[in-house]
Amino acid sequence: MRKGLLTMVLLGGLTLAGCTDKPNDDLMLDERSDITHSPMTGQNVGTGEGYNQYGVDGAPIPGSMEDLIVNVGDRVYFGYDRYDLTPEALTQLQMQARWLQQYPNVNIVVEGHADERGTREYNLALGDRRATAARDYLVSLGVPASRVSTISYGKEMPEVLGSNAQSWARNRRAVTKVQ
Amino acid sequence: MTQLAFSNAQAALRKPSLHRLMSVVTALMIAAYGVLSPVTAHAELKITVGAGNVQPMPIAIAAFHGDNASNQEIGRQLAEVVSQNLKRSGLFAPLDPRAFIQDVASLSAQGPRFGEWRALNTQALVSGMIQNDADGRLRVEFRLWDVFAQSQIEGMAYMTTPQNWRRIAHIISDVIYKRLTGEDGYFDTRVVYISEDGPANKRIKRLAIMDQDGQNHRYLTDGSYLVLTPRFSPTAQEITYLAYVNNKPRVYLYNIDTGRQEILGDFPGMTFAPRFSPDGNKVIMSLATSGNSDIYTMDLRSRQVKRLTDNLAIDTSPSYSADAKRVVFESDRGGTQQLYIMGADGSNPQRITFGEGRYANPVWSPRGDLIAFTKILKGRFYIGVIRPDGNGERLISSAFHVEGPSWSPNGRYLTYFKEIPVGPGGQQRSAKLYTIDLTGYNERELQTPKDGSDPAWSPINP
Secondary structure, eight states: OHHHHHHHHHHHHOOOOOOOOOOOSSSOOOOOTTOOOSSOOSTTOTTSSSSOOBOTTSSBOTTSHHHHHHHTOOEEEOOTTOOSOOHHHHHHHHHHHHHHHHOTTOOEEEEEEOOSSSOHHHHHHHHHHHHHHHHHHHHHTTOOGGGEEEEEEETSSOSSOOSSHHHHHHHSEEEEEEO | OHHHHHHHHHHSOBOOOOSTTOSSOEEEEOOOOSOOOOOOSSOOSOOOOSSSSOOOEEEEEOOOEESSHHHHHHHHHHHHHHHHHHHHTTSEEEOOGGGOOSOHHHHHHHOOOHHHHHTTTOSEEEEEEEEEOTTSOEEEEEEEEETTTTEEEEEEEEEEOGGGHHHHHHHHHHHHHHHHHSSOOOOSOEEEEEEEESOTTSOEEEEEEEETTSOSOEESSOSSSOEEEEEEOSSSSEEEEEEEETTEEEEEEEETTTOOEEEOSOOSSOEEEEEEOTTSSEEEEEEEETTEEEEEEEETTTOOEEEOOOOSSOEEEEEEOTTSSEEEEEEOTTSSOEEEEEETTSOSOEEOOOSSSEEEEEEEOTTSSOEEEEEEETTEEEEEEEOTTSOOOEEEEEESEEEEEEEOTTSSEEEEEEEEEESGGGOEEEEEEEEEETTSOOOEEEOOSSEEEEEEEOOSOO
């Protein structure tokens, strides 16, 4: 119930901002590195179920995964076959770094993901690049490297199902998860 | 004449047993019998493979004659398995048994009445017989006949347990295939693959194995962790693959005989894209550290690790040449994914693909003459082959998503998977395994209980 409400609110806040469609070398895809991504979604939050991340007032418990999602934003997006951090991603990660400094006992894992329009093994490597790019930036902002691990899922765990450029853009992502 | 044949058979060379189920199959050559006609003007009974769209050769495969009801049923099914195998190869057109004139009992007892088979316009005829020996084991005997020359051109007998009759059918199929095409067969093989089930964002993936015709299917992992990209050892009952055990993506070894799963090495980051060396003694794979993927080998005995590439690019999907002297791999060091060949020690990497688009997961043919790959061009996926010198590129299959070729052990067929959007809004995925002749003809679905991806062909069963 609570989760459904959260999802609705977040989806309501989600906008696909006007995008510049850049032609690609191989894939006729739109690059949507400028998607609004903060805060994004309550769906697909692995740690959201099974234990309570909300306080008695209905607000997320400070320092929890839900807190990160709702009050900071847990993910950044990448261009097609890119792993450089966009200006939006840099801003997002700066917010995550500030949040992590508030909760020094929180460790995180950054998950790197790719869209399905690449080959499996290359995408595993690409997901690793993306997770590492986000991790390295967090560390450069002062988050101790010991608190941040990475994992690549390649194209194995899409966030959005669909066969179009918008879906694929949403799947090229690095997601910060509270451990 | 039949009596004579049997005594010859008894005296024939007894080959060593063939399988770890061992004792299970023993083979005997059967001496030629029947009318050994003088050489006539008939063309030699042989298919010339190589050119693409060959006319499939008609072949009559009679039910194997059983000496009791149970053996008759096995004999019927065994002939059917042989028939299906040869048909799937695209090189044979088995005739409908209902058109056969001579009954299987007389065929088995007296040999072919060649006139009746010639009337069916088939030059090749397969007959066989099934009995039990004193221990209850099955004795399967088969003969391949040249109807026009009126002679037996192949004859074998096999001993096995009754449950193992399917294996005999595949071995016989290989003998026929080899005798009539001159190339090694590929029917007595298995395919390991990733079984897929569930919605596209929550796929359950399991390692699974089956015979090349889809039979004897079984799961090797339970789906509680993600598994990807299995490959068969060319020399042992082992599979190497990527598994996310405890959310740590690492290369594993799975022993098919014991069911034991073992992590390969102790690496500081994700290891992935594993394949065996041709002698089975090494695994070559990628290791990702600090966002950079390079290619390494691990010796399975000494556990010694060697680094082959040292490059900021993504270097992955390595595959040894059949002579183990070279390695083909993909790298985006030139900007996008392309294929490169280097020495097996990592020396002298040379780019071999310069066409439009991206080239990925190269696989060197066991014959050495071709490299299969996945290509992405203008948003579409292809399976193709190219010569190691970078010439002669041919695209042989295409789809919304097609990926991951693996060669049959005779280097004539490829298996891979295709994925297409299904369901409302194209949100779900249907993934199926396929096989194809390397010329691009005869693409066929390889049926699996659920969806499937990442197929890898085994060598001929030991």
